[in-house]
Amino acid sequence: MKILVCVKQILDPEIPPRDFQVDPQCLEAVRGSASLVTNIFCENALEMALQLREQCGGEITAISFGSNSAEDSLRKALALKVDAACLVLNDLTPHPASSVVARVLAAGIRKLGEFDLILVGRESGDWGAGQTGGLLAEELHFPAVSFVDGISVEGDSITLQRQTDSGIETVTAKTPLLATITNNDQNVPRIPKTRDIMKSGRKPMTTWSLADLGLSANDLVGTTEIVDLYIPEKQTNCEYIDGDTINDKIDAFAKRIEDVIRTL
Amino acid sequence: MINIVSCLLPLFEFDRATEGLLGESQRLAKALGGSHVVVIAGHAEDSKVSAVAEYADRLIVAEHSDLTSYQPELCLSVLRSVCASLQPHAILLGSDTYSQELTPRLAHRLGGCSAGDIQSLAVVQDSIHATRPAYGGKAVAVLDMKTSPAVVWVRDRSMEVAVAGEPAKIERLQVEAENINTTKIVDRRSEESSGQRLEDASIIVSGGRGLDGPDSFEDLRQLAVTMGAEVGASRAACDSGWITHSHQVGQTGKKVAPQLYLAVAISGASQHMMGVSDAKIIAAINTDPDAPIFKHCQFGIVEDYKQIIGPLQEKLASSLS
Ligand SMILES: Cc1cc2nc3c(=O)[nH]c(=O)nc-3n(C[C@H](O)[C@H](O)[C@H](O)COP(=O)(O)OP(=O)(O)OC[C@H]3O[C@@H](n4cnc5c(N)ncnc54)[C@H](O)[C@@H]3O)c2cc1C
């Protein structure tokens, strides 16, 4: 089984709102002192790829489209012992539209060879677009299944488990296939060993420019464009329920809740 | 002819979500001086089809013998086929998981553009602008949808409902679409506890990582029963395995719109609050007075939940009975 995992590096999504600012000129977040991390759902996808390789053998390739710093995310994947890593350097805008990302990834994937299974995150923790997986599937003419949190393989048939609004679905499929991955308690990313982290620095990495992929300027024009980005104003004044004893507080709190319920 | 299409998937419900979706399409059609075409993919109950007709200028039921329930590849090719002939400016889908997965693929097949979790759509000098959260709810982004059709899934439950009018004629169309068997949903298991869907609940009691484990969720459940509420959870609580992911509220969980949302031992991270932005009143129990959740609350109590929820339940049980 040849597995490809799409890995995106993002601004740490867990920075507190008080440290969060946007640059009104570039229409993106100000990095400040925040770190860059691998998108969590990409890590879940990597974990699933590693588990699949343990079960049925095969090879894992990780690909990322990003600036030089995205190499860190790929090194981390190498430390987890993926077989190959490929960085497509982005010399365009810092946050290309999903349509461009999908086109670039598709071109990179074609150049890398054929894959049975492509795993992408359900969405990224920065822009949260949730579009890349579906668009990439279409670029490559792959069928796709979203919100997957379990995969088992037998020959060329795949059984997937996925999360939907009302519960769990089982989906059967054949390779080639693209799946977007969500998290559960089975795909919690493993921690690489220190020794493997050291070694990962010396492993080979394929680096391509956009020109190497033979993409024209036209290919790199997005179908959507961000025209505004701002921090929403929030205006709620919390009334902290007070009282002389805890019992008084609970009484007052219960009263407030009761008042709301009675209006329903 | 300017067409704005609402897509309803097999076995859709005529609920608040559908009403919001139809409402947003109706308003967009009006802003563009076009018509609102509703496309129902696959099998639907007659009563629901007639209910929808009152909100449409045209109503197409796209039938296919194999589309008795949702299957991704088939539904996609049926929708592509019907939408291609309508040459719509925009196609709106709901916020359910199926619509979310179809959105980018349908856009790509029609040569258009896509986006999700849209809170509002506006027409700015003939182009469609879509507003959505970014950076886990810490920011709001506006996208210019540059190619036609703009295919979006919208926050249906928070959108104003549609206005009824003269019912549209029901056009039934047998769609020629290859039934691509590359994927097949073979089993659906509901995780929903008895009672209402979280998305439709008017009261929700939600628990976070500050709870003591799965047993505390039992106590929350009892409180919820007393209040007539459903139980929600933060991602941290779900990830800990204390409750299933179908209860998760937030960016990557459910988007809820209750009249009252009681957050117990939840810090109020922006990703969690993204799921609660349509709640009318938010209240919290948290030991930390500086927890971000209090910035979203109308009222709150700074205490250990263990001291609160037992007595609170007893008091409410007697006062509400
Ligand atoms: C891409 C992405 C998507 C995400 N999607 C979601 C999502 O959909 N939903 C979601 O919820 N999160 C989501 N998150 C995670 C989110 O960022 C937070 O990590 C998460 O919401 C924290 O959950 P919590 O508030 O339960 O836990 P914590 O942040 O650990 O907060 C626990 C709270 O409990 C309080 N507490 C502790 N003990 C007590 C006590 N005895 N009594 C009362 N209070 C107490 C503490 O003061 C604290 O405020 C996402 C993150 C990313 C990066």
Ligand SMILES: Nc1ncnc2c1ncn2[C@@H]1O[C@H](COP(=O)(O)O)[C@@H](O)[C@H]1O
């Ligand atoms: N620049 C990128 N490089 C590699 N993979 C990406 C990139 N952007 C998006 N992806 C993949 O697509 C998923 C969803 O991203 P998005 O559609 O941006 O929310 C991510 O989790 C990645 O797996």
